[in-house]
Amino acid sequence: MPEYNAPLRDIRFALNELLDFENHYASLSGCEEVSPDLVDAILEEGAKFSTQVLSPLNQSGDLQGCQLSNGSVITPDGFKEAYQQYREGGWPSLAQTPEFGGQGLPESLGAVISELNGSANWSWTMYPGLSHGAMATLEAHGTAEQQAMFLPKLIEGAWTGTMCLTEPHCGSDLSLLRTKAEPNEDGSYSISGTKIFISAGDQDLSENIVHIVLARLPDAPAGNKGISLFLVPKFNIDTEGNLLERNSVECGSLEHKMGIHGNVTCVMNFDSAKGYLIGPANKGLRCMFTFMNNARLFIAQQGVCHAELSYQGALNYARERLQMRSLSGPKMPEKKADPIIVHPDVRRMLLTQKAFAEGGRALTYFCAKQVDRSHKAADLADRQDAEQLLALLIPIAKGFLTEVGVEASSLGIQVYGGHGFIREWGMEQIMRDARIAPIYEGTNGIQALDLLGRKVLVSKGALLERFSSQIHDYIAVQRDKGSQHQQAMEEFLEPLSANVTRWQSLSRDIAGRTERNADEMGAACFDYLMYSGYTVLAYFWAQAATVAHTALAAGSDDRDFYQAKLNTARFYFRRILPRNESLARTLEDSSESLMAMDEAQF
Known part of the structure; x- marks a missing residue:
C-alpha cells in the first residue's frame, strides 16, 4: 500500500493562493479570528494524524475486514484506538456549533481534514464522516429537545450517525419504501422494516449510533409524498442523554463487497424500534x-x-x-x-x-x-x-x-x-x-438527471447562466491585465471561453429536444454531466495557471512548484479538455440510437 504523504503544499496553494480563504474567513460571521496561523496549525496536526495513525491501518483494515459476532460488529484491529485518538484530538467538534460543544470553525476547514483522513484511509474515515450529515440534519430540522438530547454526544464524537434509506426491493427509488412508523402514546414512534447497504450501520467505535431513517406513517399517501424522517438510536436514552436499554435495531448481516472492507456495510433490521420524528410528517425527503x-x-x-x-x-x-x-x-x-x-x-x-x-x-x-x-x-x-x-x-x-x-x-x-x-x-x-x-x-x-433536469432545465438555465457569467467575468479580467499577461494566458482563456459558450448552447439545444420528447434528457444527461465536469475543472486549472504565471513572473523562490502547476494546466487543456469535443457530438445526437431497439432484441 502506498505510504500517504499529506500534500500540504498543494492544499495551501488551493486555500490561500487560488481561493483566498484568508479573506473568505474574515468575511464570515463568527470566524473573524480564524487566522492563517490557526489554519496552518490545524493542517499540520491533521496531517500528522492522517499519515501516522490512519495510513498504516489502510491495507491491514482491508485484509482483515469487519466481523459480525453475536449481533454486533467488530471493526479491524486499530480502528477503535484510532477513533479514540480522533476524539481526544477534538476533531469531531472542529466545525460544529458551539451551542452544543463544537468549536465553531468553518465547515470548509473540516472538509480539508476529511480529505486528509480520506486519502489516508477511506474506510475508517466513513465512520465519523457520516456523523456530520446526521448532525446537519438535526441542526436544520430537529426540535430543540432533540438537539439537546443528541447533538452534544454526536459533536463530542461519543456517538456516531448513519443514514438508512435503501431497502431490498428498492434502490434509488425511495417512493417504493415500506418501512413503517407507528405512533406511540409518549409521542415517539415504533419503526419496523429492513434497510440494506447501510454504511457504518453498526460498529464498536462509539458508545451509541444515531440512525437517520426514512419510513411511512400509517396514514401516509403513496409515493415520495408519504415519506417521513425519523431518528432511531442504537441504545435508548433518557432526557439527560444517558444510555438505557438496547433499542430493537440490529445488524442482520454484513455485505460481502468489492472494496472498503474496513468499513461495515450491512443489513439493518428495525423491529418496533423506538424513534423520533424529525421535521414535518410526510416531508422526510426534503429534510x-x-x-x-x-x-x-x-x-x-x-x-x-x-x-x-x-x-x-x-x-x-x-x-x-x-x-x-x-x-x-x-x-x-x-x-x-x-x-x-x-x-x-x-x-x-x-x-x-x-x-x-x-x-x-x-x-x-x-x-x-x-x-x-x-x-x-x-x-x-x-x-x-x-x-x-x-x-x-x-x-x-x-x-x-x-x-x-x-x-x-x-x-x-x-x-x-x-x-x-x-x-x-x-x-x-x-x-x-x-x-x-x-x-x-x-x-x-x-x-446527471438531477443536474440536467432539476438544476438546468427546470431553472430555465438560470443556475448555469449565473456560474457561466462568473467564468466569463474571470476571462474578461485576465484579458484586461495587459497584452503580455493576455498573451501568456490566452492558451487557457480561449478554449475555456469556447467550452463554456458551447456548454450553454448545448443546454439550450437539449432543452428544446426535451420539450418534444422527455427521453432526450435521459439520453443526454450522463454525457452532459461529464462535459460539465471537464469544463468546470478547466475553470479551476485556468485560475491555477494564472496564479502560477504571476508567481513565476515575480521571480518566486518556489519556481519548481509553480512551473509544475503551469505545465499540468497546459496538459489538462491540451490532453484532457478535448474530450469535450467527443461529448459534444454525442450530446447533439438524439435519443434514437438508445431507444430504437426493441427490448427483446437486447
Missing part, C-alpha cells in the same frame, strides 16, 4: 436532502482522495522502476535501464492523475467555501448566491469527480503493470475502494 447534500460533497472528495493516493503510489514507483531505455536516448546511462517515468505514456498516466487530484481539490474546496457562505455569510443575498452555486455544482462535483477518481485509480494500477494487479502493492485496493463512489449517495446517472 433528508440536508443529509444528502452534505454526503454528496463528502463523496466528491472521495474521488479526489483516491486520485491523490493512487498518484502518490504511481509516482514513487515510476521514479524507481527501471525498464527499457528512453526513446530519445538513455537518460541514466550508468544504469541498466531508465526509470519508467521517462516514457511519454507513463507521463500521460501520471499527469492525468495529477490533473484530476489537484483540479478536483480546488473544486471541492470551492464548494466547501460556498457551504461556509450559505451558513455564515453576513448578507442574506450572499447566502442565497452560495446556495445557487451549490445547487449546480454539487451534482457535478459528486458525479464527475467520482468517475475520474476511478479512472485515476485504474491508471495507478497500469503504471505498476503486473505488480499493480497484485494485492501486496496496495494499488488494486485503491481502485476497489474507489469503485463504490459513483454508485452511492445517488448513482451518477441520478446525479
Whole structure:
C-alpha cells in the first residue's frame, strides 16, 4: 500500500493562493479570528494524524475486514484506538456549533481534514464522516429537545450517525419504501422494516449510533409524498442523554463487497424500534436532502482522495522502476535501464492523475467555501448566491469527480503493470475502494438527471447562466491585465471561453429536444454531466495557471512548484479538455440510437 504523504503544499496553494480563504474567513460571521496561523496549525496536526495513525491501518483494515459476532460488529484491529485518538484530538467538534460543544470553525476547514483522513484511509474515515450529515440534519430540522438530547454526544464524537434509506426491493427509488412508523402514546414512534447497504450501520467505535431513517406513517399517501424522517438510536436514552436499554435495531448481516472492507456495510433490521420524528410528517425527503447534500460533497472528495493516493503510489514507483531505455536516448546511462517515468505514456498516466487530484481539490474546496457562505455569510443575498452555486455544482462535483477518481485509480494500477494487479502493492485496493463512489449517495446517472433536469432545465438555465457569467467575468479580467499577461494566458482563456459558450448552447439545444420528447434528457444527461465536469475543472486549472504565471513572473523562490502547476494546466487543456469535443457530438445526437431497439432484441 502506498505510504500517504499529506500534500500540504498543494492544499495551501488551493486555500490561500487560488481561493483566498484568508479573506473568505474574515468575511464570515463568527470566524473573524480564524487566522492563517490557526489554519496552518490545524493542517499540520491533521496531517500528522492522517499519515501516522490512519495510513498504516489502510491495507491491514482491508485484509482483515469487519466481523459480525453475536449481533454486533467488530471493526479491524486499530480502528477503535484510532477513533479514540480522533476524539481526544477534538476533531469531531472542529466545525460544529458551539451551542452544543463544537468549536465553531468553518465547515470548509473540516472538509480539508476529511480529505486528509480520506486519502489516508477511506474506510475508517466513513465512520465519523457520516456523523456530520446526521448532525446537519438535526441542526436544520430537529426540535430543540432533540438537539439537546443528541447533538452534544454526536459533536463530542461519543456517538456516531448513519443514514438508512435503501431497502431490498428498492434502490434509488425511495417512493417504493415500506418501512413503517407507528405512533406511540409518549409521542415517539415504533419503526419496523429492513434497510440494506447501510454504511457504518453498526460498529464498536462509539458508545451509541444515531440512525437517520426514512419510513411511512400509517396514514401516509403513496409515493415520495408519504415519506417521513425519523431518528432511531442504537441504545435508548433518557432526557439527560444517558444510555438505557438496547433499542430493537440490529445488524442482520454484513455485505460481502468489492472494496472498503474496513468499513461495515450491512443489513439493518428495525423491529418496533423506538424513534423520533424529525421535521414535518410526510416531508422526510426534503429534510433528508440536508443529509444528502452534505454526503454528496463528502463523496466528491472521495474521488479526489483516491486520485491523490493512487498518484502518490504511481509516482514513487515510476521514479524507481527501471525498464527499457528512453526513446530519445538513455537518460541514466550508468544504469541498466531508465526509470519508467521517462516514457511519454507513463507521463500521460501520471499527469492525468495529477490533473484530476489537484483540479478536483480546488473544486471541492470551492464548494466547501460556498457551504461556509450559505451558513455564515453576513448578507442574506450572499447566502442565497452560495446556495445557487451549490445547487449546480454539487451534482457535478459528486458525479464527475467520482468517475475520474476511478479512472485515476485504474491508471495507478497500469503504471505498476503486473505488480499493480497484485494485492501486496496496495494499488488494486485503491481502485476497489474507489469503485463504490459513483454508485452511492445517488448513482451518477441520478446525479446527471438531477443536474440536467432539476438544476438546468427546470431553472430555465438560470443556475448555469449565473456560474457561466462568473467564468466569463474571470476571462474578461485576465484579458484586461495587459497584452503580455493576455498573451501568456490566452492558451487557457480561449478554449475555456469556447467550452463554456458551447456548454450553454448545448443546454439550450437539449432543452428544446426535451420539450418534444422527455427521453432526450435521459439520453443526454450522463454525457452532459461529464462535459460539465471537464469544463468546470478547466475553470479551476485556468485560475491555477494564472496564479502560477504571476508567481513565476515575480521571480518566486518556489519556481519548481509553480512551473509544475503551469505545465499540468497546459496538459489538462491540451490532453484532457478535448474530450469535450467527443461529448459534444454525442450530446447533439438524439435519443434514437438508445431507444430504437426493441427490448427483446437486447
